[in-house]
Amino acid sequence: MTPSAAGQPNARDPAPGHAPSGNMAxxxxxxxxxxxxxxxxxxxYAFRETFAGHHPLALDQLHVYGVLSLIFWSMMLVVTIKYVAIIMRADNRGEGGSLALLALISRKTSGARWGPGIVLLGVFATALFYGDSMITPAMSVLSAVEGLQVVDTGFAPFVLPIAVVILVGLYMIQSVGTAKVGAFFGPIMLLYFLVLSVLGIVHIAAHPEILVALNPWYALQFFMTDKLLAFLALGSVVLAVTGAEALYADxxxxxRKPIGVSWLVFVLPALMLNYLGQGAMILSLDPGAAQEVIRNPFFFLAPETLRLPLVILATLATIIASQAVISGAFSVTQQAIQLGFIPRLAIKHTSADAHGQIYIPFVNWTLMISVIILVLTFKNSSNLAAAYGIAVTGAMFIDTCLLAVVLFSLWNWNRVLAAVALxxxxxxxxAYFAANLTKVPDGGWFPLAVGVVAFTMLTTWAKGRGLMQQRLRxxxxxxxxxxxxxxxxxxRVPGTAVFMTTSPEGVPHALLHNMKHNKVLHDRVVVLTVVIDEVPYVDEEDRVEVTDLGNGFWRMIVRYGFMQETDIPLVLKGIENCGPKFKMMDTSFFLARQTLIASERPGMALWREKLFAWMLRNAETAMEFFKLPTNRVVELGSQVEI
Incomplete structure (x- = not known):
């Protein structure tokens, strides 16, 4: 499998990085x-699911303190130490996420015998992300709208319809872009986290003894007293750290520093104050009232008159959370296309200024349909909780595997220190992944099924492209x-002919077919290969490499990072060392469109060859992907047997 979308990756390290700049605050x-x-x-939902989910716990001091202790130390170990303190240092020229980390490792350790296994792990983490990006909007929006039932039980029949309308509306506005809406995200989430803190502080002040639950002893005591229930509880406790991987991906x-500061100074304290407040409230109630409140403790934190505003604020927060996941799915898909794991798809840029503001129609509508099906099938957030978590814990486990390679092979940490941390x-x-495996029969199968399907398609495309390029070579x-x-x-005829090819060696098939059928050559013939490097950005001075082959023939290699948009006409207009200046009206672009013939030749199973052929037929054309002028493109077909 090759990580390049349009050719072989470059071993150089061309980009110095594009770290965000601006005021830290x-x-x-x-x-x-x-x-x-x-x-x-x-x-x-995290605290609620631990006590009222598929494996209910007694609402007593042992279990409340034990769960709160597990939540706090999970946040410290998983989010603060693993992601903020360590993994976020493993950036690929400022970019994070499983694919960026995979590209970094591949670039630094090319040729290692365990390389293919690491690539597969990184691709599977990406596949699991698609399952997570379907469940997160369904789970979060539904759990917020269910707060209406706390305000008035008469709202119960309207919860599902309202959630569906919100979700459909969210996906409908994606094509417009979120650059302007995004300006309101920060203030709304600031208010939301302040409300979390205040609600928690009010109940902690009434029962300050709840603060001792931060002592890790209570988590240990929980395990020593109720080993099986404590293990099963991990499957719900992990819901408190879902989204940790988003810190790295974004x-x-x-x-790294602004995200770390936000987490340590604002977000972590707000979350823990709220969790402690929920625990204090439950322990202050008599058993009957506690059983009633535990069905939705978050909204019972607020006085009755303020519960409706809290539902509205929580719904806005979940919409923002869903928007972040949707945008993340677009970004991951763009990276996967550039790195050669997904066929070319139509990508629309929704903002001229905002970095990363893109819209991918196919991904958007696929996610929307999947999310609506999930909501209508599972019907409430408690049922969805069984499906939530397994994709996240799987991705976290893979991130740790990739981190092991970074610590030992890239950073050369002290082996004892690295071994202890890992x-x-x-x-x-x-432990978290195993606890979530118990949810597979109740819904955990869904993200696993999505992950397996996505993984099959990603690896089939990468493998098929490699085989096709090998046959062409x-x-x-x-x-x-x-x-x-x-x-x-x-x-020879006047003008310029640009022949696009995936290989920087040999004669493009389009050029051979043009000679065979038209028996002419243009005065200037450019053989152009686009290479996607394993870095997020390639600077302008490293963009183009031109070689004069003589007799009016030129070899040109154009390099992009996997986070950059390809625009060939724009590049050609700025080139001055390839004969006369390029004029689009005098330039013709020749593309080869391959028709695949599945065969019994060694390479891939026949069904995967047919799947690859279907994906190739439905991929966006190179003309659109490289922004070539439609009236200057000639496509020449050929058949390739793989």
Whole structure:
């Protein structure tokens, strides 16, 4: 499998990085509005599910203190130490996320015998993300709207319709872009986290003894007293840290330090104050009232007159959290396309100024349909909780595996220190993942099924492209031989012909077919290859490499990072070392469109070859992807057997 979308990756390290710049406080507030939406909405359901979910716990001091202790130390170990303190240092020129980390590792450790296994792990983490991006909007919006039942039980029949309308509306506005709406995200989430803190403080002040639950002893006591129930409880406790991976994935937008500051100074205290407040409230009630309140403790924190405003604020917060996940799905898909794991898809930029503001129609509508099906099938957030968590814990486990490679192979940490840290992370990740596996029959199968389907398609596309390029190289003629034989015999016509090819070697099939059928050559013939490097950005001075092959032939390699948009006409207009200036009205672009023929040749199973052929037929054309002028493009077909 090749990580390049349009050619082989470059071994150079061309980009010095594109870290976000600006006022630290402004970046930190922006991070609160975008990065922490998912983990910020977890108080709506995490504490509740631990006690009233599929494995109910007694509402006594032992279990309340034990759960609160587990939540706090999970946040400290998983979010603060693992992600904020360590993994976020493993940036790929300022960018984070599983694919960016995978590209970094692949670039630094190319040729290692365990390389293919690491690539598969990174791709599977990406596949699991798609399952998570379907469940998160359904779970968070539904849990917020269910607060209406706390305001008035008469709202119960309207919860599902309202949730569906909100979700459909959210996906409908994606094509407009979220740059302007995004300006309101920060203030709304700031207000939301302040409300979380105040609600928690009110109940903590009435029962300050709840603060001792932060002592790790209570988590240990919980395990020593109720081993099985404590283990099963981990499957719900982990809901408190879902969204931790978003800190890493969104690092390129805000930077490591602003995200770290936001987490430690504002978000972590607000979340823990709210969780402690929920615990204090439950312990202050008589058993009958506690059983009633535990069905939705978050909204019972507020006085009755303020519950409706709290529902509205929580719903806005969950919409923002969902928006962040949807935008994340677009961003991950763009990276996967550029790195060669997903076919070309139509990508629309919704803002001329905001970085990363893109819209991918196919991904948007697929997510919307999946989310609506989830809401209508599972019907309430408690049922959805069984499906939530397994994708996140799987991705967290894979991140730890990738971190092991970083610590030992890239950073060369002290082996004892690295082994101790990784052992702690693996124990926690495996415990959480194992606890979530018990949910598979109740809904956990859904994200796993989505992950398996996505993984199959991603690896099939990458493998198929590699085989197709190999078959094309096998039949390719050396360019030097072609120039000597064709330059003197073919008639030359005015203008420039640009032949797009995935391989920087040999003669493009489109050029051979043009000679075979038209028997002419343009005065200037450019063989152009687009290479996607394993870095997020390639600077302008490293963008183009031109080689004069003689007799009016030129070899051109155009390099992009996996976070950049390809625009070939724009690049050509700025080139001055390839003969006369390029004029689009005098330039023709020749593309080869391959038709695949599945065969029994070694390479892939026949069903995967047919799947790859279907994906190739439905991919966006190179003309649209590279922004070529439609009236200057000629496509020449050929058949390739893989």
């Amino acid at each position: 402004k970046l930190a507030v922006g991070a609160i509005g975008v990065v922490f939406g998912d983990i910020g909405t977890s108080p709506l 690092m390129g937008h805000f930077g 052992t702690a992370f693996f124990i926690v990740d495996i 096998e039949s390719a003629m050396p360019i030097e031989v072609f120039i000597k034989s064709a330059a003197g015999s073919a008639a």
